[in-house]
Amino acid sequence: MVWVKFQGTLLLFYQWKSTKTLPRAASTWWEILVPQWCAEFLLPDHFQHGAIVCTQTHTQTAVWLALQVADEMDVNIGHEVGYMVACENCCSSETILRYSTDDMLQREMMSNPLLTNYGIIILDDVHERTVPTDVLLGLLKDVLILRPELKLIIMASPQTSSKLQADYDCVSLIKVESKYQTEVVYTCGIQEDHFLSALKLLFEIHNSKERGDIVVFLACEQEIRKAYQIIQQEGPNLNPDLGELVPIPLYPSGREKILMPNKEKPCQSYRRKVLLTTSFGESLVWIKTVAFLIDTGIERRKVYNPRIRADMAVIQPISKSQAEMRKQILGISSSGKCFCLYPEEFSHKEMKPFPPVRIQESSLTSLVLFLKRMDIAGLGHCDFIDRPAPESLMQALEELDYLAALDNDGNLSEFGIIMSEFPVDPQLSKAILASCEFDCVEEMLTIAAMVTAPGCFLNPPQGTEEIAIACWQKFLHPAGDHFTLINVYKAYKEACTNSTSHYYDIEKWCQDYFLNCSALKMAEAIRAELDDIMRRIELPISAPAFGLKENVLRIKKALLSGYFMQIARDVDGSGNYLMLTHRQVAQLHPLSIYYNTRRIPEWVVFHEFRIAENNSIKITSAISPDLFVELAPQYYFSNLPASESKAILQEVISHLSPISATNKEQKPHGEDREYEKCPQTTAEQRCIIQ
Numbered sequence: 001m002v003w004v005k006f007q008g009t010l011l012l013f014y015q016w017k018s019t020k021t022l023p024r025a026a027s028t029w030w031e032i033l034v035p036q037w038c039a040e041f042l043l044p045d046h047f048q049h050g051a052i053v054c055t056q057t058h059t060q061t062a063v064w065l066a067l068q069v070a071d072e073m074d075v076n077i078g079h080e081v082g083y084m085v086a087c088e089n090c091c092s093s094e095t096i097l098r099y100s101t102d103d104m105l106q107r108e109m110m111s112n113p114l115l116t117n118y119g120i121i122i123l124d125d126v127h128e129r130t131v132p133t134d135v136l137l138g139l140l141k142d143v144l145i146l147r148p149e150l151k152l153i154i155m156a157s158p159q160t161s162s163k164l165q166a167d168y169d170c171v172s173l174i175k176v177e178s179k180y181q182t183e184v185v186y187t188c189g190i191q192e193d194h195f196l197s198a199l200k201l202l203f204e205i206h207n208s209k210e211r212g213d214i215v216v217f218l219a220c221e222q223e224i225r226k227a228y229q230i231i232q233q234e235g236p237n238l239n240p241d242l243g244e245l246v247p248i249p250l251y252p253s254g255r256e257k258i259l260m261p262n263k264e265k266p267c268q269s270y271r272r273k274v275l276l277t278t279s280f281g282e283s284l285v286w287i288k289t290v291a292f293l294i295d296t297g298i299e300r301r302k303v304y305n306p307r308i309r310a311d312m313a314v315i316q317p318i319s320k321s322q323a324e325m326r327k328q329i330l331g332i333s334s335s336g337k338c339f340c341l342y343p344e345e346f347s348h349k350e351m352k353p354f355p356p357v358r359i360q361e362s363s364l365t366s367l368v369l370f371l372k373r374m375d376i377a378g379l380g381h382c383d384f385i386d387r388p389a390p391e392s393l394m395q396a397l398e399e400l401d402y403l404a405a406l407d408n409d410g411n412l413s414e415f416g417i418i419m420s421e422f423p424v425d426p427q428l429s430k431a432i433l434a435s436c437e438f439d440c441v442e443e444m445l446t447i448a449a450m451v452t453a454p455g456c457f458l459n460p461p462q463g464t465e466e467i468a469i470a471c472w473q474k475f476l477h478p479a480g481d482h483f484t485l486i487n488v489y490k491a492y493k494e495a496c497t498n499s500t501s502h503y504y505d506i507e508k509w510c511q512d513y514f515l516n517c518s519a520l521k522m523a524e525a526i527r528a529e530l531d532d533i534m535r536r537i538e539l540p541i542s543a544p545a546f547g548l549k550e551n552v553l554r555i556k557k558a559l560l561s562g563y564f565m566q567i568a569r570d571v572d573g574s575g576n577y578l579m580l581t582h583r584q585v586a587q588l589h590p591l592s593i594y595y596n597t598r599r600i601p602e603w604v605v606f607h608e609f610r611i612a613e614n615n616s617i618k619i620t621s622a623i624s625p626d627l628f629v630e631l632a633p634q635y636y637f638s639n640l641p642a643s644e645s646k647a648i649l650q651e652v653i654s655h656l657s658p659i660s661a662t663n664k665e666q667k668p669h670g671e672d673r674e675y676e677k678c679p680q681t682t683a684e685q686r687c688i689i690q
Helices: 025-043 057-073 102-111 132-148 159-168 196-205 220-235 318-332 344-349 365-376 390-402 414-420 428-437 441-452 467-476 481-500 507-512 517-536 549-563 626-632 636-640 644-666
Strands: 007-014 051-056 082-087 089-090 097-101 118-123 151-156 172-177 183-186 212-216 244-249 271-277 291-294 298-305 310-317 337-340 567-569 578-579 585-588 605-610 616-624
Touching: 025 051, 025 057, 025 097, 025 118, 025 151, 051 057, 051 102, 057 082, 057 097, 082 102, 097 102, 097 390, 102 132, 102 365, 132 151, 151 159, 159 172, 159 318, 172 585, 196 212, 196 220, 196 291, 212 318, 220 244, 220 271, 244 390, 291 318, 310 390, 318 337, 365 390, 365 414, 365 428, 390 428, 414 428, 428 441, 428 549, 441 481, 441 517, 467 481, 481 517, 481 549, 481 616, 507 517, 549 605, 549 626, 626 644, 636 644
Parallel strands: 007 151, 007 172, 051 097, 051 118, 082 097, 118 151, 183 337, 212 271, 212 291, 244 271, 291 337, 310 605, 585 616
Antiparallel strands: 082 089, 298 310, 567 578, 567 605, 578 585, 605 616
């Protein structure tokens, strides 16, 4: 077999291929067959060097592939074939082939740096260049040297071949060429409104009576939602003889569906599927009935700005490699037609060869924490294909230092080691650990799960906004949005209990209250995982006390312990919030309980700040300056830029200092708490577990 000739690494670049015997795109074909061939290759040695793992960038992809392969191998899922995704591990000691998301395999390296459980590692969809995939590509170079018996297979689109071959020297290369050529139609000029042009073309295709499903690539999620509503509204006005137009939104943020081959019930009338997606869906379309593709040629990317610690929404042209990826979706159809809503000259002059890699557009705080953890095992050096920006790395190190995750030598502290155990943002893991001190662990775990999962509030259909707001009034909490999320989760759990005992439909309950059922289920799974981690490392878990007045203050203290870098002040009493760390101004998010109310808090702690057409801070809760001064590290406060807000806080510090000194003199000897927190402490004393 060809696998015998592998020397460390194989680069496998595929394009979509179609034959009469393969009812799916060739990308799916490789993802299904290559791991099975690997299992066949290791079978004579009885997997003495380990099992096979195949990474995916999307959760749903990993699950579906595992189910498909288990069916083809005629084995039970969870035994010989399994999957490992966030909050769900469907594997056992018998598993010889597992599909895993790339971030889960990265986290596995914390406990098993050399990945000794595996004899063959397959990195799939490498062309997407996610942060975990880039990290794995860098770290596995050293692992291959330390484990010569390990085999690495990299599967990606052909556009990335030269870059990856240059990074991995002396490797084998297999190419699979496309069998069909896609007909591409360009426009004569740039479209003034790409969104309306795409919808107009969509209806023209439908009225042309040509059969086949349609894929529409739009710029952002908002356009997906808007297009879905328009198609739904226009559906009854279309000629019934042409069949039904069925819009299928393909959302990012964990709400993805995969358009794949399935057995549909026979239907008398023709139903044409219209898949509405963004760049996110380029590798998730697995269906051979797609005959038309509409490409707007632009996308909205989320780019992290380390100077202001915020994500920026940037509208820009897609890259040439993305344009090719989209055209190849039609590669399994001999009569596919791609409509590009831009001139061919635009693709040559305005489109870059490749999209920006995620590691250069993302916050690196979690990544640096992970690499510091790997440094303990001697694998802290990561040979990135494209190096992260030095400014982003410095900001990440500074943030970890503020969070007390680093010691004076820049190595991971004991507190940082515990923080790295949690698969959440470092600020959130710091807040979880602080909740142990403030006796609000149960509530903080719920908040952590709810802010980590996708948003639980659905965008109501047009005309039902007032009904949705009235439904959400039931969950509002006067202390802030974080507490509202606790109410939502408690109501959801209560509804789940009712659904078990009284046959109550939980999905119907979520629909009635305009809540995202899948997001709440994910939050439930995330919370269970966080609770397991707390118990595994034997951290104290206090009894739930939500509803008590003192509990609200405790929760705010825990939140501020992690999110003291995300504070804003209303500068004019009208909801214009100035960030404490920079001079950006933002408004409250429309889903905040303070939005359109008279009692707008002056100071708030927020979970997310995003720069777009309207800058907004999301998930906010009111705090007092006294509370911030009590919990923020003094050296962080001293590094804040001069501003009116800082002057106000300085007055608070001056007022509290004599009181603190008096309390210190009156404090009986030996009353030190288990966790020390004080704005005046030194770097060695701050936030450490005794």
